[in-house]
Structure formats: C-alpha cells, structure tokens
Amino acid sequence: MESIIAIEELINQTQKQIDLQNLQLQRHYSGEGKLSSLILASTENTLEVATNQLNKYNKILKRLLGEDGEKLNEEYRLRIASKRKRYFDTQDSRIKANKEHSSDIKLAAIRILGELPQEIELDDEDLFEIAVKSAHLTLPELNELSKLLDTIRVEFNSQLEKNKEEDIKQIATLDYLIPIVILHFKILRDNISQSIHDKNLHNQELLKEGKIENFEKKKFSTWPKYQDWWVRELWVSHQAYFSLFKWKEIINKQCQTTEQKKAWSIIYDRWITIKKLLNDKGTLAFHYHYVFDKLIEKYAKLEEEMDEEKMNNIEKIYLKLSEKEDFEKNSNFHNIITPYYKYKKSK
Template identity: 45%
Template sequence: MESIVALEALIKENERKIDLQKQQIKNHEAGINKLSRMAFASSENSLEIATELVEKYKKMLEQLQSIEGKELEEKERLVFLAERKKYFDAQPSRIKLNVEQSNDKKLEALRIIEELPIDVNFEDKELFEMATKSIELGLGDLNDISNKLEDIKSEFKAIKDQIDEKNIQELSTIDFFLPIVVLHFYVLSSNIIDNIEFDNERALQKKEAVVNEINAKREKFTTSLKEKEELLKQKQSEENSDKEEIKELESIIKSLNNELKKLKEIKVPEVKIKTFSGFPKYQDWWIRELWVSHQAYFALFKWKEIVSNLCATTEQKKAWSIIFDRWVFIKKLLNDKGSLAYNYHFAFDSLMSTYGELEEELEIKNIESMEMIINQITKKEDFSKNVGFHNINTSYLKFKMDKLKSKDKDSSSDMLF
C-alpha cells in the first residue's frame, strides 16, 4: 500500500532529524560546538516535534499494517476455501476413479457424501474409513430397512384412515406390530432373492471356468498338433529320415486328434437360472379352520415347510419360523373378527403383496385342486409320530413346578410365624 510506504519514509525522515538534533545538543553540552540560546531552544523544540511525529507515524503504520494483515489473511482464507471447494466438488468423481478401493467401499463413500450436511465435508481417506466401518456394521442395509419400514407405516396409515374406526377399535393393539411383520417378510424375500442371485452367479462362473478350461486345452492341443504335423512333413521329406521317429510322431498326432475329439464331445450343461416370483400362495380357509381341522393345520404346516426350503441358511430358517408364527397370529386374529375387520384385513394383505411378495390364492379351481392334494397327503400322514425332541416334561414345565413348590414353601413358613 502507498500509504504504508509514505509513512515508513516519514518515520525514517523524522528519525534522522532526531539523530541530528540529539547530536547537536550532545556537541553543545560537550563544548565541541556551542549553540546560541535561541539555536539550542530550537534544537530541543525540533527534537520534541520529531519524536512526537515518529510516535504518531508509527501508530498510524501499525494500524495500517494491522488492517493489511487482516486483508491478507482474508485473501489467503478465500484462496484456501476456493481450493477446498474445488477439492470437494471433484470428490465424487475422484472416489469413483479410485483404483485402490473396492466398488462396495466406493459406493458406500458416495452414499455417505450424499447424506452429509451441506457445510460438512471429509477427506477421501476419512470417507473410506467411515465406509469400511459402515459396511462392517451393515449400516447401509439398516438404513434401507428403516426407510422401508417408514414406507410401510405410511401406506398402512393411509389405508387405515379410510376405514371406519368403529370396526377396528379393538385391533389398535396390533397397529404397531403389523407393519413390522410386513417388513420381516420384505427382508426375508430380499434375502432369498440375494441367495438366488448369488447361486446363479456362482453357477455361471462355474460354467465359464469349465468352458475356459476346455478352450485352453483345445488351443493347446491344436497348437501342438500343428507343430507335430509340420515336423512330420519335414521328416517325411528328408532322404535319410528316421522311421521310428516318424512312427512316434504319427502316434502323437493320433493321440492329439483323439484328445481334440473328446473335447468336442464334451457338452457343458446350460445353467438353469433360478428365479423368485414370490412365496407360494396360501389359502384363506387354512386360517379360518385352523385348530378345528387337521387339513387346515396340515396345509399350513406343509406351506411353512415349502417356504423354509427356500431359505439358504439356518439363520433364515429360524427367522422364517418366527415370522410365520407372527403372521399366523395376525391372520387368525383378523379372521376371527370377521366382516368387521375385512377392510383392515385387506390392508394387511395388500401390504404383504406390495412389500412381502406374499399373495393369497384367488382362483377357486386352484383352491379346490389344492384341497384335494391336502386331503390325499393327510390320509397318508402318520399323526402318531412325534418330533425328535418330544418330551412331555418340558423345561418350562419343570421351571414352573419348581417355582410353585418354592412359593408353597414360603407360604408355609409365613403361616408358622
């Protein structure tokens, strides 16, 4: 700034005046160069004025330098912010192009960026650290499931708002429970689909590996065959050829042709792509006649078993058993309510169809056909069998009996005193 340069010049100029006046006064006092009274007074006055001016100019300079420093800091800050903005604006593209991180981590990092508040940013390294932990904890899946539950609740509320409250006031206790059961079906069906896709991908990879192996062998044998055939022609054209060597080459060529023929005859089986079009359809009469009909109970039992076979892991089978119990509980409760709960019942079934991949059989012919099948299976079933862990004296029964005995003892002791 020009003002700073000017002030610095004024300070130097007055500092020289101070030095000059001090030297004159010093020489006068030492008797080297005596000054008149007027000249001495003038020197003292000039020294005082110059000193005051230096102090004044220095304060002004400090003030200007302070302002300039703030401006410089602000300028540097703005440059830094501009560079950071450029860095974070390019962050999604940079993450996508990162070759050191897996696709899962890159996708998770991008998802984290999207959910961050506007003024919050993290370095690439920090994002990948968060993404790694998020994947370990399955936070993305949990977030998706949470959002799905909110969707189910919202849709359920919208349907329920259209129902006469008088008809469903006794069912309010399951309002919270019902969307969760729908969500459980959604998660289970999603897991089954994931399992099927994994199996399909693994089967395709296995087929591809077999095909690649066959092609590699074919290429190897073909190359070797050409080399041996050329060598054979060369040997046969020679005047003093070794007959044994020619014979050996012919044998090798024959063997290679046989191997190539075998490879051509190999038929790689086509991969049968599995699909999931939803859970098998259930029938309403199974629920309505439950506990009063062997056929209804047995139909549900078999239906549960079919779905269980779709589950790939023990955890999924256990989860399905719990989900099934809760679904039957709600269905039975709504069924027993009769026509008063039809709309509420329909809302539950609609949510199951939309989110849980679960449909009810509506074709009467199919229902009748299934009824005949169930009747036939029921006749063949031995209902005298018990499960492998059958025990009439269950662990809870033992606990309850011990608890009651302990209670009786305590009561007797109280009576004695």
C-alpha cells in the first residue's frame, strides 16, 4: 500500500520537473528567455533523464496495481475513497476560508455545491473555475450595478448643473469616468466588508467545533481619510508622495483577497488621476471637484480629513515614518529595462 502511494508521489514530482524543463526549452526556442549553451545542454539532459524515470515509475505502478492481487487493489481503492470523502466533507469550510477568491466567487461556489447531485463531485479548483464563470454571468447582479451606475451618473450631472457658469469644458471627458470610479470604490468596500463577515462566520463555526480556542472578530467600518494637500503637492513634495503611499498601503492591508488588492491598485490609479487633474485646475474646477468628493463619500464612504488638528498630527506621524524609510530600496520587480522599453526599442 505504502509503495503505491510513494510511487505515485514520485510520478507527480517527476512530471512537474519535466513540465519545468519543457517550459524552459520552449522559452529558449521562442526567443523569450535565451539559455546559454551550457544551461541548454544541461536542461535537455535533465529532461531526458526525467522522462526515462517517469516511464520507469509508471511501469512500476502498473505492476504494483496489476500483480499484487485484488486485495491490494481493493485496499488502495478504499483508502483513496476514504481520503476523497474527507476531502469533500470539508469542502464547504475550505471554500469559505479561501483567501484567493472574493466573497462573491465563494458564494457562487457554495451555491453550485448545493445544486450538485450527490453523485457528482468537483475538486475545489474545478468548482471555483465554474463559480468564476457563473459570477460573471449573474445577470440580475449586473443589472443592479448598471442601475446604480445610472443613478450615480444622473446625480453627478444634476449636481454639476447647479453651477453652470463654471467653464469646465476642458475636463468634461471625466464626466464618464467619475461615476464609474465611484461605483468601483463602492463595490470594493462592499466586497471587503462581505469578506470580513464571511471570515467571522467561518471562525465562529470553527470555534463551535472546537477546532480553534478563540479568535478576534474583525470589523470594517471606515477607510482612512486622505488629505487634499497630498494631491496638490504630489509632484513637488516627497512628504506628499510618501503620505499618499502610506495611505494607499493602509487600504491595501484592508483588502482581504488578492483580487481585492488588484482592484484597489486600479481604482487608486484612476482616483489619483482624477484628483490631481481637478486639483491642478484650481478654482475653475472647485465645484466639479466638490461634487466628485461628496458623491464618493456618499456611495463609498471615502472621506477627506477636515479636522486641522488631526491633519497636523498625521503629518507629524508620516514625517517620523519617512525618516525611517529606506528610499534607496527598489520594488521586487525592479528593472530599468521594462517590457515596453524593449518593445519600443525593437521598432
């Protein structure tokens, strides 16, 4: 029995090694990642050895399953069946605790799990793949979001109409983008809140089952407040940039899943672009700017800090933090030769 499990593990490991070598060779011959002559020869040799090993392991497994009699085969099947039963018995809990998918995707996965006939079992990966597609095709939810976007857009345009004398034709292209950014901010907030709620429920279940002794109940109530001068002085002050950097980092930590972090990165880029453009327009765009701020506060609960004492205190805190910061440190993907640079140079 142990021999079968061990040989299967060897097969899995060897197959992964073969896949890796094939990928390296594919990148080399496509020109995407050239290998030196020495490394190329080593890779090809490793691939040949691994392929021979895989063939050998498969032959051994075939003999074990075919020649050790029905008893061994039946024992193996029973053990695998028991293992799979435990896997599927705990599938619901694993889905709820998953950190890589949003709460919407997890809810879709749980719904699908509940709809499956008893004789149909799907692995987590397959279940999430179907759930992602299902979530993307959830028309009622899309209709609700579409209606909300229309509501925000109407309210935004209505607020702008109250101050027609301002000449803001140069920034009229933002009329379309701003309601979308407001909606995305709201969706992100709702998504984070739901993720935290789901985690609390999951931990409560674990507590009842005696699997954990205690847990700290999390709560998402507010975004950290930003300050207008950070945007106004963005490209002329290291402190302004650093303050925005730390503010963005705090919200990133509030995100519960990888998907939420990616969404926040995109939303932030759009938000700061709009804020900087409006800020640079000065008094000309004050009302336009104000409408944007008030609507994003209304729908997404994102607020600007208006308490001067708190503003001064935060400035002092960030100043102390900046003194400890290593400004010589680059990102983990730092490279002066960017993909676009290579593309542009090749033209």
